[in-house]
Amino acid sequence: MSGVLRRAAPALLVYAGVRALGIAVLAVWGAVAGKSPHQLLSARWDSLWYTRVADLGYGYEVRLPDGSVHSNLAFFPLLPWLERLGSAVSPLSYADAGLVVSAVASLCAAGGIFAIADRLYGRRAGVLAVALWAVLPVGVVQSMAYSESLFTALAAWSLYAVLTGRWVWAGLLASLAGLTRPVGAAVVAALWAVVAVQVVRERRIGARQLAGLLLAPLGAAGYVLWVGQRTGDGLFGYLDVQAGWGNGFDGGLAFARFAGGKLTAFPDALAGLGLIVGVALVIWLYVFGVRQRQPLPLLVYTGIVVALALCASGYFGSKPRLLLPAFPLLLPIAVSLARWRASRAAILLVVVAAGSAVYGAFWLHGSGPP
Template structure:
């Protein structure tokens, strides 16, 4: 059986974008299918797709930050406090900017930012996969990211698409040795979501490995040093600002997250949540499904290691997975939190790239239909918390 060896020949970013055209067309088609199914479902259910995409759940928190700034909070009956300081600022900043230069509301601006960012994310995922495994694998990787069961979030006024775009292009810059660009994009990712730490770690580990390999050189690469310094600035600036504003110092942001019931407990709460499912037959089926899902995520990561994925990708996806699965609270959010871990899809993309185009298209088309129906069902039900 033939294998797809990593393809490490350099290619300019502009050329990579031109090569990404088929992948972007596939991505746009899948997302259009998802929105069409959502619209039909909404018409039957009497609900507005626009409201589901732009004015529910976290979208409301982001638009409130864009409109009024930080400082708003809700106290629940149990005494816990939900503060909008939990939401990182880059998405609401962009919502405010787009709204200021256009007639769009903050909610609609959030949709525009998310939709545009999702295209950049798809292009970045393609660039990474194409660089490592070739063009066919790149197209398949983008298609797989688009057809994820929770892929509808890519079309919502949420920060996942923006974060994934910044992370993917930062990782691509690392693979190309463009350290300053990688650091700037990582800083932007750190202003978007707390998991921006995964991008920073990927850059730092890649830099450390390069320094070790070139330890005989007397001078370090100035561009690499600058990229390493720039990478954490976005997240550090916001976390320190929150600490100063709340009076909590370095742990101020963690206190804000604790008010939401979030924290890192090495997966204990999630494991207990799964265990509690086995108290009934329907719950047991759900528990088995969760176990299978976690096992699949771990399996894909292991396969990526065996296939020799570049170290920055492994570090990044490993930390994203660890933070998603080992965090307490909001267990229904975990599939959404895993969505930026696109390197997990590369083993599947490599496998699909080996198939005939007709077969891979048939597989992806079937999954796209299922994902579109599930996305509409999900948003008309519990939806992403």
Template sequence: MTDLDQRPATGHGLADALRRTAPALSVYAGVRALGLVVLAVWGAAAGKSPHTLLSARWDSLWYTRVADHGYGWEVTLPDGSVHSNLAFFPLLPWLERALSAVSPLSYADAGLVVSAVASLCAAGGIFAVADRLYGSRAGVCAVALWAVLPVGIVQSMAYSESLFTALAAWSLYAVLTGRWVTAGVLASLAGLTRPVGAAVVAALWVAVLLDARRRGGLAARAALGALLAPLGAAGYVLWVGHRTGSGLFGYLDVQKQWGNGFDGGYAFARFIGEKFTSVPGALAGIGLIVGVAGLIWLYVACVRQQQPAALLVHTGVVVALALCASGYFGSKPRLLMPAFPLLLPLAVALARLRTRRSAGILGGLAVAGAVYGAFWLHGSGPP
């Protein structure tokens, strides 16, 4: 830990940090604004409300129902399976309810505000991690790459991806700077946001073990951070088990009703294989294979880049859970969004280019991502 890491937070230090982060946040806001403008234009042409697409469809509805009615709301499908809102972790609906209670906003609109603020916090956290490891220029590029992802429009929806990524990024930054208790608290909150909060907990635990090995013993604050980290997820999972009467496996039973589970990637591999029964499907299958290969290549690049173990563990768990889950396959791209360290090798490469060239590349990607995001949300299935 450097002297800078040990320095107490002051107003002057915060102002300096904000000034350093401002370019990244400005780029991020510009990219997201472009995505919303394209979505609005597309919606006007298609006769659909962008506001509805962002705040009141698919998972957004389930979160607002939790905020409005609490847990216990469920839907029985024609095949007899039951979709319960117990599948959705509570932090986002808690924030929606709290914001709606102190403002005139509906739960859905509160969700949009929470997501907007959280996405900026996520961008700041991604910048902080990349800046610490590779410099401010790479930090700006990393934030820009996260913003221009083809599924980046989810960052502007009343979904939990932005909130989770913000908590994960800042928890990882706290790990990198030796702020163990802060890292543990943020990891616990991440565990109250999405099931993949396990990735943040695992990253913290590995970092704590490595720190203990380096020191020759476990530091008290590191131990406290490690103990705090799993409390959010464990508390919710145990509560669901108690409520359903299924004990430790209650939450898994809820997810099973939704068709979700962990099968090591068998269902996803079968899904890809089934694409090769027709020419158009074969093209999609090839695209999926290329996409998975690209993810593996990026992870190998992260290893070769010698990223800190915490980042590698977090990314590995997020990718494994996304690719090896048996749930709705159309959601896999957004489930990968918290794996932002995958973007760091690309960010470093972009940072080495001339500003005009890197800006041109990112600008082109931003336009393509905005168009794809509008197309994606106007489709029939949930993102």
């Protein structure tokens, strides 16, 4: 274990430095704007819904003037469970426990991203992949009491377990990922795809593979079935809860209309153009990953994460945040940067990190992550 930590240490130090820079800029911005960085990170937007689950359990809902209902059943339980546990064993509030969970989980996510990139492309690419994940424009979410860091950590280490043939661990971590976010289905699908290919090739399945296969969907399936039983709507109960929030899956039609509508008038036309460029970049990076011959589990996982993020019908401002777990998209860039001189790559990352920190502070003091 000590050897693994020593190998990953540069990546973890880079990650911690980028996140510390982001929080420092947020603190300075907050001091000028008269807003509390602590509140922005722990008690706004979805963070409030998670702490309500930790505090009150499930059943809390808000009925809007148009008759739609926002129920806290939309939020998967692992993060609020950990917030409740953290508060029970320490003097922390649920919100502060959520910040601690996210901080620890984000470092674990960085470690998982490094482990995968290091295994596939070498240590330098691993460090750069972690740095790129840290400096994403919406990377500040990694420091919030949100579930993205926790989910990414579980997904990354589950995928690493798949790549290294640790099937039971892969299944357990996939199950926990499924208790964290609906997109946990992507981790399950990645494991299943690899096992299916091996079964076809070898015409047999090992006991550990079977165990991982059966364990993987238990988290997501258990919660979805429980919601269906609680709402009385069976298998479609969770979908009905999401519909109350305006969420659904329409193949990206609503998002396309939203982006197209932005193109009709200045200055919204710039935002619409930015959306189109951003989507094109995501698709190009995925295609590049296919051409790079990324392993099957990464391609399946990334494809489903991207599809669910871009093809959902609601909360268009959430798209960048929903893409945070799609870290394999960054591997082609990391491999390319690994060919640069170290000083040149470092300068680029420092500049991007500074821009990301400023954007994160601006974002949280404005619309923030819905």
